[in-house]
Amino acid sequence: MLLEIDHHSGVPIYRQVIEQVRRQIMAGQLSEGQQLDSVRELAGRLRVNPMTISKAYALLEVEGLAERRRGIGLFVARVQTSQKEQTKARLLEEILKKAAVTAVQFEMPEEEAARMLVDLYRKHDSKTRSYSNE
Amino acid sequence: MLLEIDHHSGVPIYRQVIEQVRRQIMAGQLSEGQQLDSVRELAGRLRVNPMTISKAYALLEVEGLAERRRGIGLFVARVQTSQKEQTKARLLEEILKKAAVTAVQFEMPEEEAARMLVDLYRKHDSKTRSYSNE
Amino acid sequence: MLLEIDHHSGVPIYRQVIEQVRRQIMAGQLSEGQQLDSVRELAGRLRVNPMTISKAYALLEVEGLAERRRGIGLFVARVQTSQKEQTKARLLEEILKKAAVTAVQFEMPEEEAARMLVDLYRKHDSKTRSYSNE
Amino acid sequence: MLLEIDHHSGVPIYRQVIEQVRRQIMAGQLSEGQQLDSVRELAGRLRVNPMTISKAYALLEVEGLAERRRGIGLFVARVQTSQKEQTKARLLEEILKKAAVTAVQFEMPEEEAARMLVDLYRKHDSKTRSYSNE
DNA sequence: GTGGTCTAGACCACA
DNA sequence: GTGGTCTAGACCACT
Numbered sequence: 001m002l003l004e005i006d007h008h009s010g011v012p013i014y015r016q017v018i019e020q021v022r023r024q025i026m027a028g029q030l031s032e033g034q035q036l037d038s039v040r041e042l043a044g045r046l047r048v049n050p051m052t053i054s055k056a057y058a059l060l061e062v063e064g065l066a067e068r069r070r071g072i073g074l075f076v077a078r079v080q081t082s083q084k085e086q087t088k089a090r091l092l093e094e095i096l097k098k099a100a101v102t103a104v105q106f107e108m109p110e111e112e113a114a115r116m117l118v119d120l121y122r123k124h125d126s127k128t129r130s131y132s133n134e
Numbered sequence: 135m136l137l138e139i140d141h142h143s144g145v146p147i148y149r150q151v152i153e154q155v156r157r158q159i160m161a162g163q164l165s166e167g168q169q170l171d172s173v174r175e176l177a178g179r180l181r182v183n184p185m186t187i188s189k190a191y192a193l194l195e196v197e198g199l200a201e202r203r204r205g206i207g208l209f210v211a212r213v214q215t216s217q218k219e220q221t222k223a224r225l226l227e228e229i230l231k232k233a234a235v236t237a238v239q240f241e242m243p244e245e246e247a248a249r250m251l252v253d254l255y256r257k258h259d260s261k262t263r264s265y266s267n268e
Numbered sequence: 269m270l271l272e273i274d275h276h277s278g279v280p281i282y283r284q285v286i287e288q289v290r291r292q293i294m295a296g297q298l299s300e301g302q303q304l305d306s307v308r309e310l311a312g313r314l315r316v317n318p319m320t321i322s323k324a325y326a327l328l329e330v331e332g333l334a335e336r337r338r339g340i341g342l343f344v345a346r347v348q349t350s351q352k353e354q355t356k357a358r359l360l361e362e363i364l365k366k367a368a369v370t371a372v373q374f375e376m377p378e379e380e381a382a383r384m385l386v387d388l389y390r391k392h393d394s395k396t397r398s399y400s401n402e
Numbered sequence: 403m404l405l406e407i408d409h410h411s412g413v414p415i416y417r418q419v420i421e422q423v424r425r426q427i428m429a430g431q432l433s434e435g436q437q438l439d440s441v442r443e444l445a446g447r448l449r450v451n452p453m454t455i456s457k458a459y460a461l462l463e464v465e466g467l468a469e470r471r472r473g474i475g476l477f478v479a480r481v482q483t484s485q486k487e488q489t490k491a492r493l494l495e496e497i498l499k500k501a502a503v504t505a506v507q508f509e510m511p512e513e514e515a516a517r518m519l520v521d522l523y524r525k526h527d528s529k530t531r532s533y534s535n536e
Numbered sequence: 537g538t539g540g541t542c543t544a545g546a547c548c549a550c551a
Numbered sequence: 552g553t554g555g556t557c558t559a560g561a562c563c564a565c566t
Contacts, residue, residue, distance in 0.1 A: 012338070013338075027240055029239075047254075052566060055565090092240060095232055101254075104259045104262060105160055105202075108226060110252050110554080117230050117244075120234035121237055121243065172553065202555095204550050205549080206552090206553060294508070318559095323556090325539085338538075338540090339538050339565035341537095360501075365522050367501045367519060367524075367525050368523040370493060370494055374493070381494075381523060384557060385498050386515075388502035393506045453550095
């Protein structure tokens with residue numbers, strides 16, 4: 001489970017954890033039934049207070065994305081594929097819209113914005129693939 | 135000076151003000167030397183406490199984007215064009231990168247992401263232009 | 269953390285706090301990573317409103333001299349030694365220059381100015397040392 | 403009458419005016435009976451609001467350093483030599499003390515502080531003399 | 537426990 | 552008229 005915490009972003013740590021776990025579940029990088037890192041392990045690795053992780057996990061459970069199995073740990077819950085697709089589409093549209101609005105406001109031509117997006121896409125894609133080959 | 139405050143976003147009001155004024159300065163919608171709305175006027179219009187606006191303005195001054203002239207008001211500061219362009223480019227790249235990463239993670243093909251971006255661009259662009267024609 | 273506030277100087281309290289904390293950090297009396305007094309504690313001790321202290325701390329953070337760790341407290345940030353030395357040298361030169369200009373303008377001979385400076389230096393130095401021996 | 407206003411120092415303009423005129427009177431650069439620049443002229447030259455200069459002049463009059471002759475203008479008042487010397491000594495001690503305290507706090511050796519003071523003294527002195535020869 | 541944000545309202549200083 | 556400062560007190564979020 002790869003998580004990156006930015007201590008200086010102003011975004012609460014527990015939210016960063018939720019956000020990233022949620023994304024990975026949506027993207028299928030964390031699949032149904034898979035066990036999440038234990039609170040202690042994750043807290044130790046990220047060097048944050050265990051209570052913070054515990055809070056994030058509790059909220060993921062409330063959200064229905066994770067299930068607690070007593071005495072064992074937390075597992076990725078079953079999510080309707082349709083709902084998953086819907087959420088993914090919503091998140092994508094949100095972020096693309098922000099990008100579009102910024103480009104319009106700063107007067108970057110649409111072709112240039114699209115080109116830049118594709119460039120960044122390819123750069124990130126190849127990096128990701130090389131990781132998954134390791 | 136058009137500002138929109140979302141009281142339910144969780145983002146502090148003063149930060150929303152800073153963010154939007156900063157963007158408008160960068161985009162040239164607020165030009166060098168132009169006077170900003172007075173603290174009291176803006177506070178009245180947005181229905182927030184004057185101190186909240188004052189805090190936002192103070193931080194814009196610290197950031198070097200605005201200059202206070204005592205007893206007169208707050209004015210858009212002189213910003214090096216090169217620095218402005220640099221900041222704009224950085225902001226654009228940041229947001230486009232987030233979009234690209236999301237698209238990769240959710241396995242949306244690059245062409246589709248680019249097409250969606252252009253769609254949203256045009257939609258927002260035409261909306262903006264119709265405003266400025268009013 | 270020893271701070272002295274002069275309520276009658278006309279200098280805003282939050283600025284006096286910033287100024288003194290900044291100096292102590294520069295002088296190494298507050299060292300990297302050290303925790304500052306909590307907002308409430310300092311406010312109580314100095315008998316001022318917590319918001320006033322909070323404002324000072326927020327600006328120290330903007331200045332890069334302090335780091336907030338949410339829910340924990342404020343800590344002295346890591347400052348490059350070279351930058352620290354530079355700042356100290358600048359501050360010293362500024363104040364010495366003001367003194368020199370005044371002496372020239374009031375036609376006090378250079379030897380007398382230097383002698384007076386050394387006298388005052390020793391007086392203050394011995395006072396400081398006796399404090400630290402308590 | 404040479405005055406320099408720093409619009410970014412945070413010190414009120416009228417105080418900067420008072421401060422500098424007072425110093426020049428103390429130093430004898432403005433001598434008893436000499437006429438001060440008119441409010442309009444000085445305001446025009448410094449590019450500040452005439453009311454600001456007017457306020458400064460009024461306070462100099464209250465302080466007894468200047469005398470208003472109706473219909474003519476403002477003149478440097480007669481000041482007891484003893485009082486003048488006293489004020490000069492006080493101002494000098496104040497500024498030298500600040501320098502000494504800073505040097506002690508930043509651990510600059512007294513000899514180095516004294517040497518630096520003398521250097522700055524000579525530099526400023528020679529600059530001043532060359533001006534007065536023009 | 538920590539700091540952050542906001543309000544309502546007062547008073548000051550500046551131009 | 553402008554912005555700056557401070558207070559008292561409430562409520563929130565984070566650890």
